[in-house]
Amino acid sequence: MLTFANPAALLALAGLLVPLAIHLWNRRPGRVVPVGALRWLTPGANRRMRQLHLTQWPLLLLRLALLGLLALAIAGPRWSKPAPPLRPQVLLSPSVLASPAWPVLLPTLDSLRRSGAELRYLGAGFRLLPDSLLQAATAVTDPQASTKWYWARAAQAADSFPNRPLRIYTTAEARHFRGTRPLLPTRVRWQTVPAAADSGAWLQAAVRPTPDSLRLVIGYGNGARTTYRNYRQAWPTQLPHALTLPNLPPLQLVQHGQQLVIQPQQPDSAQPSSQPIVVQQPLRVAVYFDAKTHAEDARYVRAALRAAASAFPAGLQLRVSSTPPTDSLDWLIWLSNSPAPAAVRERVKYGLHLLQTAGAQAQAVTTGFSPGAYASAAQLFRRSAAAPLGSQSQVLWQDAAGQPLLVRQPIGRGVKYSLLTRVHPQWSSLPTDGQLPEVLLNFLTPDTDLGAAADYRQLDAAQVLAYAPADTPEKSLRPATRYADLQPWVALAAGLLFALERVVTRRRTSTATAA
Structure with missing residues (x-):
C-alpha cells in the first residue's frame, strides 16, 4: 500500500499547469506564402490562428512527468509492508523451574510455545529456555539465570521487548521482591505459583x-x-x-x-x-577499662551495649571490668591509654576480635565523620595519630578531611580494630548524640543479615499484581507497520527524466534552427 510521509506536499502537483500553459501559449509564427486572392483567405487564417493547439507532445509529457515526480519526492512516498507477527514473550524465574508447580505449568507453556510464544529466563540477558525443559517432568535451576530483583527484571523486560505481550511466572517469596514496584504497562501479565508444597x-x-x-x-x-x-x-x-x-x-x-x-x-x-x-549463640563481649582514665568511657559503652542487647540475634553476654579478662570471648573492647598486652594480642590469632581506642597522645580537631553507612554524621573533637597502615589494613571510618579514624587489620582468624578517638564527650559526639547503640550493634555484627537469607514469607497475588486485567486479549496489541522508503527512487527517476527532457529540447532547438 502506497502512503506519503508528507501528504500536503502533493499540492505541488498544481505545478503541472505551468508546462501546459507554456505549450498552449508558445505559438510559433507561420511562414508567409504569397498567393493570389488574399482578400478571401485572410479572415479564415486569422480565425485559425486564434485557436489554441497543443504541439510537441513528447516534450510536454516529459515535463509533466518530471514535475509530477518532483512533487511525489517532496511528499515522501513509502510502501507499507506487512509487519511480522508479534511473538509473545514468556519469562520464567529460576524458582519456578525448581518449584513443585513446574509440571502443572508444562501444558500451558507448551501451548504458548506452539502458538508462537518464546520462553525465556527472567534473568540477565533473558536467554531462551531450551525446548528440552518442556519435555522433562521436573526442571533444574539454571544458576546463570538466578535473580532476586523481580521488580527490576520485569521493568527491564518491558523495555527490552517493546509493544509485545509479556507473561511473567514467578514464585511469591517476599525475598525476591525487594525495591520499589515499577509501573508496568498493561501488556504485562504476572502470575505467581507456590514455591513449595509443604504446610507453609x-x-x-x-x-x-x-x-x-x-x-x-x-x-x-x-x-x-x-x-x-x-x-x-x-x-x-x-x-x-x-x-x-x-x-x-x-x-x-x-x-x-x-x-x-x-x-x-x-x-x-x-x-x-x-x-x-x-x-x-550469644555474643560474648568483654569491656576492659582503666579505672583512672577511662571509667566514663566504659560507662557510655556499657549503657549502649545494654540498650542494643535485645537486637542481637542470640542475645549478648556482657562483662565490664577493670581487670583484663582471661576467659573465651568473641569481642574485647580495650579502653586504656596502654596497648593491649601480648597475651591478649596472641588470642586474636585464634579468633578474638579486639577493639582498642586511642591513647593519651592526641590533637584537637574540629571536623565530622560518618560512623557507618547508615549512621548520621558525628562530630570529632580530638584524635590520635594513625599508625602506618599494613598491606592488609582496611580503613572503615574516615573524617571529613579523609584521615583514617577506624582501621581494621586481620590477624590469623581474628581481627584487630584501632579506633583513633575515644568514646568520651570531649573526644567525639558519639556518646551524646544517641546513635552509639546502633553503631555498636552494626559494628559487632557486621556480617549478620537478620532474616534475609531465611525469609520464606509469601506475597499475596494482589501485591504482585499484573496491571492488565486477566481477560485482556493479547491480539489487541498490533505490530508496528513497517515502511519501505520510495523517496530516493522517485528522486532518481526525476533526475533521469530531467536529463531526457534536456536531450529532447536540445534536439528540437537544433532542428528548428537548421530549418
Whole structure:
C-alpha cells in the first residue's frame, strides 16, 4: 500500500499547469506564402490562428512527468509492508523451574510455545529456555539465570521487548521482591505459583541462649500474613540429636565443623524447611577499662551495649571490668591509654576480635565523620595519630578531611580494630548524640543479615499484581507497520527524466534552427 510521509506536499502537483500553459501559449509564427486572392483567405487564417493547439507532445509529457515526480519526492512516498507477527514473550524465574508447580505449568507453556510464544529466563540477558525443559517432568535451576530483583527484571523486560505481550511466572517469596514496584504497562501479565508444597511452615532461626537450652523460631505464613512461634527444648546430651517440631519434617542437630547446624534428616531442596540453619549463640563481649582514665568511657559503652542487647540475634553476654579478662570471648573492647598486652594480642590469632581506642597522645580537631553507612554524621573533637597502615589494613571510618579514624587489620582468624578517638564527650559526639547503640550493634555484627537469607514469607497475588486485567486479549496489541522508503527512487527517476527532457529540447532547438 502506497502512503506519503508528507501528504500536503502533493499540492505541488498544481505545478503541472505551468508546462501546459507554456505549450498552449508558445505559438510559433507561420511562414508567409504569397498567393493570389488574399482578400478571401485572410479572415479564415486569422480565425485559425486564434485557436489554441497543443504541439510537441513528447516534450510536454516529459515535463509533466518530471514535475509530477518532483512533487511525489517532496511528499515522501513509502510502501507499507506487512509487519511480522508479534511473538509473545514468556519469562520464567529460576524458582519456578525448581518449584513443585513446574509440571502443572508444562501444558500451558507448551501451548504458548506452539502458538508462537518464546520462553525465556527472567534473568540477565533473558536467554531462551531450551525446548528440552518442556519435555522433562521436573526442571533444574539454571544458576546463570538466578535473580532476586523481580521488580527490576520485569521493568527491564518491558523495555527490552517493546509493544509485545509479556507473561511473567514467578514464585511469591517476599525475598525476591525487594525495591520499589515499577509501573508496568498493561501488556504485562504476572502470575505467581507456590514455591513449595509443604504446610507453609519453616524453621526461621535456632538460638542457644544458655548452655543447657535451645530456642527454635518457626515461621508460619501465606499470602495473607506471617507469624512466628518460639519453641524451647533442653540441650541434648549427645549429638547428633533428632528434633520433632509441629508441621515440619524430621530434623536433627549435628556438629558441622566449628558450628552447630540443624538440618533435615531427609533433605529436599523443594521444601523451605529443608534448608540448614546454623545455631546462633550469644555474643560474648568483654569491656576492659582503666579505672583512672577511662571509667566514663566504659560507662557510655556499657549503657549502649545494654540498650542494643535485645537486637542481637542470640542475645549478648556482657562483662565490664577493670581487670583484663582471661576467659573465651568473641569481642574485647580495650579502653586504656596502654596497648593491649601480648597475651591478649596472641588470642586474636585464634579468633578474638579486639577493639582498642586511642591513647593519651592526641590533637584537637574540629571536623565530622560518618560512623557507618547508615549512621548520621558525628562530630570529632580530638584524635590520635594513625599508625602506618599494613598491606592488609582496611580503613572503615574516615573524617571529613579523609584521615583514617577506624582501621581494621586481620590477624590469623581474628581481627584487630584501632579506633583513633575515644568514646568520651570531649573526644567525639558519639556518646551524646544517641546513635552509639546502633553503631555498636552494626559494628559487632557486621556480617549478620537478620532474616534475609531465611525469609520464606509469601506475597499475596494482589501485591504482585499484573496491571492488565486477566481477560485482556493479547491480539489487541498490533505490530508496528513497517515502511519501505520510495523517496530516493522517485528522486532518481526525476533526475533521469530531467536529463531526457534536456536531450529532447536540445534536439528540437537544433532542428528548428537548421530549418
